[in-house]
Amino acid sequence: MKQSIPSPTPAGRGRLAKRLRRTFGWFFNLPALLCLALSSAVLISCTTTQRAPLTLAAPPQIPGATFVGNQACAECHEKIHGDFPGSPHGRFYRGDDTHWAPVAGCESCHGAGSKHAATGLAADIVNPRHDPLACLNCHVSTHGEFTMPHHHRVLEGRMTCVDCHEPHGQKTHQPAAGLGLQQRDAVCTQCHSEQAAPHVFEHEALREGCTACHKPHGGMNRGMLVQRDANLCLRCHAQIQTGAAGVFIGKTDHTGFLRGGTCWSAGCHSAVHGSNFSPRLLY
Ligand code: HEC
Ligand code: HEC
Ligand code: HEC
Ligand code: HEC
Ligand code: HEC
Ligand code: HEC
Ligand code: HEC
Numbered sequence: 675m676k677q678s679i680p681s682p683t684p685a686g687r688g689r690l691a692k693r694l695r696r697t698f699g700w701f702f703n704l705p706a707l708l709c710l711a712l713s714s715a716v717l718i719s720c721t722t723t724q725r726a727p728l729t730l731a732a733p734p735q736i737p738g739a740t741f742v743g744n745q746a747c748a749e750c751h752e753k754i755h756g757d758f759p760g761s762p763h764g765r766f767y768r769g770d771d772t773h774w775a776p777v778a779g780c781e782s783c784h785g786a787g788s789k790h791a792a793t794g795l796a797a798d799i800v801n802p803r804h805d806p807l808a809c810l811n812c813h814v815s816t817h818g819e820f821t822m823p824h825h826h827r828v829l830e831g832r833m834t835c836v837d838c839h840e841p842h843g844q845k846t847h848q849p850a851a852g853l854g855l856q857q858r859d860a861v862c863t864q865c866h867s868e869q870a871a872p873h874v875f876e877h878e879a880l881r882e883g884c885t886a887c888h889k890p891h892g893g894m895n896r897g898m899l900v901q902r903d904a905n906l907c908l909r910c911h912a913q914i915q916t917g918a919a920g921v922f923i924g925k926t927d928h929t930g931f932l933r934g935g936t937c938w939s940a941g942c943h944s945a946v947h948g949s950n951f952s953p954r955l956l957y
Contacts, residue, residue, distance in 0.1 A: 732776075732811060733776050733777070733781055733782050733783070733784075733785050733786070733808075733811075734783070734784065734785035734800040734802075734805065734807075734808050735785060735786075736785040736786050736787075736789060736790075736798065736799070736800065738789060739785065739786035739787065739788045739789040739790070739798065740772075740786050740788045741772040741775045741776050741779075741781050741786045741787070741788070742770075742772065742775070742781070742786070742787050742788050742791055743769060743770035743771060743772050743775045743779060743781075744758070744767070744768055744769065744770060744775065744779045744780050745769070745770030746770065746787060746791050747780050747787065747791070750791075750794065754780075754842045755780075757842050757843050758780070758842050758843060759843075760843040761840075761841070761842055761843025762843075763778070763782075763783075763841070763843075764842075764843060766778040767779050782812075783800075783802050783808050783809070783841065784799050784800050784801070784802070784808075785799060785800040785808075787799060802835070802836075802841070803834050803835075803836050804834075806820075806828050806829060806834060806835055809835050816891055819889065819891035819892045819893065820891055820892050821892070822891075822892040822893050822894055823892075823894060824892055824893060824894070824895060824896060824897065824898045825891060825892025825893075825898065826890070826891060826892060826898075828891075837861075837865075838861045838862075838890065859880075859883050859884055862884045862890075868947075869884070869947040870947075871948075872948075873945075873947070873948030873949055873950055874949070874950045874951070875945075875948060875949045875950070875951075875952060875953045875955065876948050877945075877946060877947060877948045877949075877955055879910060879946075880947065880948065885900075886900075886910075887899055887900055887906060887946075888900065902936075903936050904932055904936055904937050906936075906937075907937045907938075907943075908923075911923050911924070913928075941956070941957075942956065943955040943956060944956065944957055945957055
């Protein structure tokens with residue numbers, strides 16, 4: 675069906691733009707998807723040699739099923755369907771046409787839904803909790819992070835994306851797929867309670883969150899640190915050059931110390947997450 679678009683008189687231009695955006699809103703986000711897809715092509719082809727070749731950002735395959743669109747899920751999953759537009763993934767598509775459904779709707783993660791919508795059987799739909807590739811088809815650079823030398827073992831099946839990310843956007847007070855700032859650390863400390871335990875001598879750095887120092891998925895450095903040496907700490911602790919090669923951090927002359935290694939090794943500030951004994955976080 676063709677749509678007639680009124681010619682843009684100056685007065686009508688704003689309205690037209692709005693209308694275009696409403697009709698083709700998807701299109702404005704398309705570049706984001708295309709970038710993801712393009713980088714997929716490159717990365718997937720060089721990292722997953724042993725796996726069967728993947729089609730670009732193809733949704734999970736369900737033999738014999740066809741795409742039905744989000745509206746078809748609403749009948750039985752009313753709450754999820756209602757919450758979904760509030761999630762970052764739900765921004766793109768909320769209709770019932772089957773054109774965008776495979777790349778932006780429920781079925782982009784769950785696979786084509788016609789069979790399941792008819793039977794209601796779990797066997798006829800994909801649950802990405804059991805298959806991170808359903809997410810990584812699109813998030814290729816994230817895939818790369820999980821293959822770094824130090825990483826959370828998601829690809830090995832010990833953890834899932836859902837341990838940290840909320841896929842449908844129920845928790846609207848947590849923007850970014852359940853990654854609002856407050857929530858971020860709660861997400862980590864459900865497993866790492868020791869690091870977040872209250873300490874007599876807190877390290878204020880923790881108020882900025884775990885990701886001030888750690889990469890959440892994986893990285894090149896031990897402990898998934900964002901930087902591997904003293905530079906990690908010097909990002910926040912001003913270093914004052916005095917004279918020829920003198921270095922002061924706080925009120926203490928660190929000139930000799932920094933040559934000795936990282937700030938937290940060799941008996942220095944080893945209590946980086948806080949200490950019950952040492953105000954200088956020595957132990
Ligand atoms: C006719 C009702 C009905 C419709 C329509 C329906 N579902 Fe379901 N769905 C169910 C039922 C019932 C279950 C619980 C199955 C079970 O636990 O065995 C379920 C479970 C699921 C699960 C969890 C499967 C698992 O492994 O635990 C997912 C994912 C799902 N549905 C997605 C969808 C999507 C996406 C759509 C739209 C394309 C959809 N459903 C449409 C009835 C429906
Ligand atoms: C970004 C990928 C993604 C999209 C898009 C998505 N889901 Fe899910 N869905 C998941 C993941 C991951 C789980 C597993 C959640 C868990 O186990 O906690 C899941 C679980 C489910 C379940 C099982 C019940 C539950 O809460 O665990 C149903 C039903 C479901 N989804 C329906 C839908 C419907 C309907 C839509 C569209 C309105 C949708 N999903 C869109 C990723 C997605
Ligand atoms: C250990 C918890 C954890 C797990 C497991 C996890 N994530 Fe994340 N993810 C995070 C945190 C925390 C951020 C926010 C990072 C930031 O803002 O610095 C994030 C950010 C992201 C982003 C936004 C872009 C970016 O990298 O900042 C994407 C996309 C993402 N994760 C996808 C995934 C996928 C897909 C999986 C599963 C294969 C996954 N994540 C598993 C914690 C996790
Ligand atoms: C069909 C492609 C596709 C699939 C499948 C997909 N995503 Fe995304 N995801 C995107 C796009 C596109 C964005 C960027 C949204 C934006 O910028 O508004 C995004 C954004 C995100 C973000 C960042 C949210 C933010 O606000 O920064 C996280 C976290 C994320 N996805 C996690 C996941 C997880 C976990 C799964 C699997 C359960 C998944 N994605 C599956 C396409 C996908
Ligand atoms: C579901 C549980 C779980 C959650 C949630 C979780 N982790 Fe972990 N984390 C683990 C496990 C298990 C290990 C042990 C190492 C492994 O699996 O190889 C680990 C290891 C680590 C390590 C040490 C890695 C190394 O190379 O020594 C760091 C640092 C870490 N996690 C930080 C975080 C941060 C930051 C978050 C939040 C964004 C987080 N974790 C969320 C389970 C979790
Ligand atoms: C000021 C920077 C900083 C912050 C903030 C931080 N960490 Fe760490 N973390 C480190 C350093 C440094 C190590 C030691 C890494 C190594 O060399 O093994 C470490 C190690 C870890 C380890 C490995 C086990 C251990 O204790 O050595 C885990 C798990 C961990 N951190 C979790 C967390 C969590 C969870 C948070 C947020 C509550 C957090 N970290 C915040 C700097 C930080
Ligand atoms: C995100 C910023 C940030 C990072 C990164 C950071 N710190 Fe801190 N640190 C602070 C703040 C804020 C304080 C409290 C104010 C102050 O004393 O400078 C503090 C206090 C300290 C103190 C107590 C100083 C005193 O005399 O009271 C020590 C010791 C310390 N940090 C060591 C480290 C080490 C070691 C690292 C690297 C593993 C590190 N910090 C990384 C922000 C940070």
